[in-house]
Amino acid sequence: MAEFDYDLFVIGAGSGGVRASRIAAGHGARAAVAEEFRVGGTCVIRGCVPKKLLVYASQFAEELHDTAKLGWTIGQKSFDWAALRDFVASDVDRLERAYTSTLDNNKVDHFHERATIAGPNTVRLASGREISAKYILVAVGAWPVMPEFPGNEHAITSNEVFHLENFPKRVVIQGAGYIALEFAGIFNALGAHVTVVNRSDKILRSYDESLTDRLLTMMRARGVEFRFNAPIESIIKQSDGSLCVNTKGFLPIEADAVLVATGRKPKTPGLGLENAGIELGPNGQIPVDEYNATSCPSIYAVGDVTDRVQLTPVAIREGHAFADTVFGGKPRTIAYDHIPSAVFSQPPLAGVGLTEAAARAAGHDIKIYTSDFRPMKNMFATRAERGFYKLIVDTATDKVIGVHMIGPDAPEILQAVAIAVKAGLTKADFDDTVALHPSMAEELVLMR
């Protein structure tokens, strides 16, 4: 008789939990996972994937407009929100089935209910059943933060935005981070009037300021309105169903939908961590060491719940490293420097390594190379928008320690150049590389 029901019980079948359970099972562990909502987690069900589909859909507005210059005659154009929404939902269903098959194919048992921690080696399912496991992995992700103000029950978060009954013609978005600016781009391109209201005067704090300044200018030129230092004071639902949004120091804004995108907090409330003696960090996160171990020797945590870097590829790597460490006999940690990231705004921006400000703050003596260019695509479309690339080079070593870009396809280009930055290549290596012409990416090897 085995001492425990399972070798590994994972709470949360999202990016980190699915990867960890299937790799652990591959190492021979008897593994199970509990999921309270849908298999796949935030990224697949209500994050990266459905968001990217909406970005693609909305970009067609611009592409269809541009084709006229290139000889195409497009008939009457119209946009049907319900058709897009339902297509996205059906694609999410397909992916959920694929993730469920992955668990089945790897012989990971799954329980479709909420799980909490009852003790260092015990989880309790919502049905009341208790299951024992040698190890427990907490991979419950994070949850949108809803600021307190009167009428906040009329606002939605990214959880609801994919399911809107009708297309909102006027949208107010609170926050100026990833989710706010991605959805500002989506709704604006699909024809809504978008107002971004932010409590500070900064957008996308972690990105290089030359890029965020450029993004702000370009989003404004595309018709998105911004109100800074404007915390929402109240939302009042009016008799016609519309919403009146009151922000400090500004006139009220009429809206059909208010999307709050003010960050995501670890989903630890009510999880029972105290039953294993685990104390939470100040943001409600589970503190872990570099091997994803908590203060309780049988419990580990990965992904957004640890509040390190809230990105899917990071959660996946942490889950994989955990499984290799605990079940594969190969202790592994994750390198958190050189994580490439992108904002799928319109235009998109992306970066890897240090920003100019961070490099200076870290005491690097640096040289900055920039390219400010008009992408060929914008040339024929007679769009004034310019792309901007920036290299941060450490003077002492000539290593490229940061690459930042805004412009068409920036995330696609950045992923490739991130390899060079991670490998520690020098500016001379970039200069030695022959340009691929005509492309936007060639700017990377032409900066002098």
Ligand SMILES: Cc1cc2nc3c(=O)[nH]c(=O)nc-3n(C[C@H](O)[C@H](O)[C@H](O)COP(=O)(O)OP(=O)(O)OC[C@H]3O[C@@H](n4cnc5c(N)ncnc54)[C@H](O)[C@@H]3O)c2cc1C
């Ligand atoms: C709108 C949006 C867009 C995003 N876009 C991107 C992007 O473009 N690129 C990117 O890299 N990242 C993106 N992210 C972030 C990304 O989705 C997360 O970083 C990632 O999903 C974290 O993975 P995780 O495994 O930690 O948690 P999750 O994927 O959130 O999985 C946690 C799972 O646990 C379940 N759960 C929670 N509590 C319990 C419980 N007690 N019992 C059972 N199950 C439970 C949840 O239902 C969920 O399915 C986006 C996020 C959002 C919200």
Ligand SMILES: NC(=O)c1ccc[n+]([C@@H]2O[C@H](COP(=O)([O-])OP(=O)(O)OC[C@H]3O[C@@H](n4cnc5c(N)ncnc54)[C@H](O)[C@@H]3O)[C@@H](O)[C@H]2O)c1
């Ligand atoms: N492309 C991507 O990789 C991608 C896309 C979406 C989300 N994500 C991940 O999900 C996380 C959550 O996204 P997000 O956009 O919600 O968070 P965020 O941290 O990117 O932005 C939060 C914004 O809300 C503002 N804010 C915070 N508290 C506030 C308050 N009380 N009142 C008013 N404004 C407030 C902040 O100033 C900031 O502008 C991101 O940090 C990111 O890691 C990634």
